[in-house]
Amino acid sequence: MIRPTLGNSYALRRLRVFIQVVRYPTLGEACQTHGIHPSTLTQQLKRLEADLGGPLLIRAGRGRRLELTDLGRRVVQAVEDWAHTLAEQPRETWTQAAKRRPQPGPKRRKNWARPDAPDVDRFPALLQPAVRTFAGRRRLHRFLHVADYPSLAAYCRDVGLSPSALTVQIQHLERDLQGQVLIRGQYGHRMRLTDLGENVLAIARPYVDQLSTR
DSSP: OOHHHHTOHHHHHHHHHHHHHTTSSSHHHHHHHHTOOHHHHHHHHHHHHHHHTSOOEEOOOTTOOOEEOHHHHHHHHHHHHHHHHTOOSOOOOHHHHHHHSOOOOSOOOOOTTSOSSSOGGGSOTTTGGGSSSHHHHHHHHHHHHHTTSSOHHHHHHHHTOOHHHHHHHHHHHHHHHTSOOEEOOOTTOOOEEOHHHHHHHHHHGGGHHHHHOO
16 A cells, blocks of 8 residues: 555655654644644645545644544554564563663763763753763664654664664663653554653754754
C-alpha cells in the first residue's frame, strides 16, 4: 500500500509528516508544534494523497477532531507493520535493555565546571546535563529527529544507522537527563514518548540549530 512512497525520499518525507500529523486533534496544532506553515503542510498532504490514490484525512471542523479516512487508517497500519519488519534485533522494553547493560566500573570524577562544549548556560536547565559535551548535543539533536518517526527501526532505516548504535545513544541521553525519554513500540503499537521525552522535545526544538553545530 505504501510502496509508491518508498522509492522516493521526498515521498517518504511526506509519509513521515502524515504519521506525525495523525497524533494531533487538528492540523493547526500539528503545525504549531512542529513549526510548519499550514499551507506547506496542506500541500504535502495533498501530494501524499496523490501518491497513495485517495484522501487520508477528514479535516477537523468546529468542535470536531481530525479524523482518518479508511485509506488513512490502512496507511497508518501499513507503516507500523512495515516499521516492525525492519527491526534488526528482538524487541525489548527499555527496562529490559537497562538490565543488559554491563555493570559500570569505578566512576571517574567528572569536572562539570569545565564542559568541553561552550555556552551551556544559554540552554534551559532541563537540557544542560545533555549539552555539556559535543557528543551530548549530538545525541539530543538525534533524539529530536527520532521523535518524528513511528519506530527506532524506521529512523535507522532512513538514515542508515545501526539500531544497536541508536539504542546506545538514546541510553546515554537518558543517563544525561536522568530519566526515560521514550518507550519503544511493541508489536501493533507505535513508539511513544514519556512525559520527560515530551518535555525535552518541546523545550529543545527551538535550539535545534545550536545542537547541530560543532
